[in-house]
Amino acid sequence: MLPTPYTKFDYDKVYEPSEDSFLLLDCLESELKFLDEKLKGKLSVVCEIGPGSGIVTTFMIQNSIPSLNSSIYLAVDINPWALESTIDTAARNNCKGRYLDTIQCNLTDSLKANEVDLLVFNPPYVPAEEVPQIPESKGEIDNWLDLALLGGKDGMVITNKVLENLDSILSSNGVAYILFCARNKPEVITAEMKKTGNWKIELVETRKAGWEVLSVYRFERQH
Amino acid sequence: MKFLTTNFLKCPVKTCDTSNDNFPLQYNGEKCQLIQDESIEFNPEFLLNILDRIDWAAIIIVARDLGNKSLPPTKPSFSPELSDDDLIVLRDLHTLLLQTSIVDGEMKCKNCGHIYFIKNSIPNLLLPPHLA
Numbered sequence: 008m009l010p011t012p013y014t015k016f017d018y019d020k021v022y023e024p025s026e027d028s029f030l031l032l033d034c035l036e037s038e039l040k041f042l043d044e045k046l047k048g049k050l051s052v053v054c055e056i057g058p059g060s061g062i063v064t065t066f067m068i069q070n071s072i073p074s075l076n077s078s079i080y081l082a083v084d085i086n087p088w089a090l091e092s093t094i095d096t097a098a099r100n101n102c103k104g105r106y107l108d109t110i111q112c113n114l115t116d117s118l119k120a121n122e123v124d125l126l127v128f129n130p131p132y133v134p135a136e137e138v139p140q141i142p143e144s145k146g147e148i149d150n151w152l153d154l155a156l157l158g159g160k161d162g163m164v165i166t167n168k169v170l171e172n173l174d175s176i177l178s179s180n181g182v183a184y185i186l187f188c189a190r191n192k193p194e195v196i197t198a199e200m201k202k203t204g205n206w207k208i209e210l211v212e213t214r215k216a217g218w219e220v221l222s223v224y225r226f227e228r229q230h
Numbered sequence: 231m232k233f234l235t236t237n238f239l240k241c242p243v244k245t246c247d248t249s250n251d252n253f254p255l256q257y258n259g260e261k262c263q264l265i266q267d268e269s270i271e272f273n274p275e276f277l278l279n280i281l282d283r284i285d286w287a288a289i290i291i292v293a294r295d296l297g298n299k300s301l302p303p304t305k306p307s308f309s310p311e312l313s314d315d316d317l318i319v320l321r322d323l324h325t326l327l328l329q330t331s332i333v334d335g336e337m338k339c340k341n342c343g344h345i346y347f348i349k350n351s352i353p354n355l356l357l358p359p360h361l362a
């Protein structure tokens with residue numbers, strides 16, 4: 008088993024690593040060989056949307072996912088505290104000599120189209136009346152945390168935006184890992200996407216976490 | 231934010247996507263404070279992979295914004311056996327692309343004119359609600 012990064016931050020402000028975070032780590036670990044084969048020999052632009060504490064991005068850096076010495080890591084979050092925490096977590100785990108930049112932004116809106124080779128997203132997936140407003144100041148701590156969890160209708164409002172834009176986010180050979188809970192109805196969503204004939208989608212990991220069932224799907228272009 | 235990251239950042243305003251002016255952003259050389267951070271080690275292979283991928287024209291423009299006018303107009307290319315001269319060129323590119331960071335500063339979209347700020351090395355491209 009690959010080592011799990013050591014994290015320590017103020018979890019009143021950023022999402023504390025939980026079952027979903029760990030499922031994503033296990034998923035990436037089980038995909039080591041697949042990713043190395045798919046992406047080796049070229050530069051990989053790795054983007055994590057919503058790094059929170061930074062545990063997932065740090066895990067990828069630490070364990071050379073997708074492959075050694077050929078990746079640059081960009082972590083984008085709306086929560087300014089998450090970006091500080093991500094830098095802090097990477098530094099605590101001896102990742103200072105690796106290429107990591109953090110960007111405050113909504114999803115991948117500020118990334119040039121078709122540049123991401125590996126996209127990872129553990130979204131706010133909890134069904135809620137609506138997605139909370141973005142706080143006006145860094146100091147409104149509770150509101151930042153709500154944004155880590157609440158995903159509006161079916162918990163899918165934020166994830167849907169990423170899925171709708173996937174074609175313009177990923178590079179031609181790009182691959183995405185996205186986490187869902189059962190209430191997101193991932194089997195319905197992925198079946199719809201498959202029908203277009205554009206996407207190859209596979210369930211990589213699934214696990215019961217308390218009363219939630221979480222799963223991670225892999226998305227690639229159908230060539 | 232490292233210099234190379236400028237090669238991946240565009241203006242997040244949706245309506246700018248249809249213009250050709252939303253990338254690269256225009257960095258304000260007077261306001262941008264640069265530092266050299268040596269923590270990433272020189273690795274020629276990594277650099278060749280990066281060169282293969284990047285938009286060289288955009289690198290030149292941003293370098294010029296930040297006061298570096300010394301880059302060649304076409305992307306340097308190398309034969310498989312790297313010569314000593316090649317290594318010198320790669321080392322210079324390493325210094326520019328991976329070791330130069332913008333710690334504080336601002337940049338603007340050439341299409342909509344919106345200004346974005348960099349503080350503590352973190353660029354903020356979150357739009358105010360009326361633009362989002």
Ligand SMILES: C[S@@+](CC[C@H](N)C(=O)[O-])C[C@H]1O[C@@H](n2cnc3c(N)ncnc32)[C@H](O)[C@@H]1O
Binds near residue numbers: 084112129
């Ligand atoms: C469930 S947490 C996941 C945190 C971390 N990746 C993990 O696995 O522990 C969701 C993260 O997404 C971020 N987020 C929510 N909406 C976002 C948006 N529109 N753009 C970017 N990040 C967003 C939140 O701030 C939070 O850090």
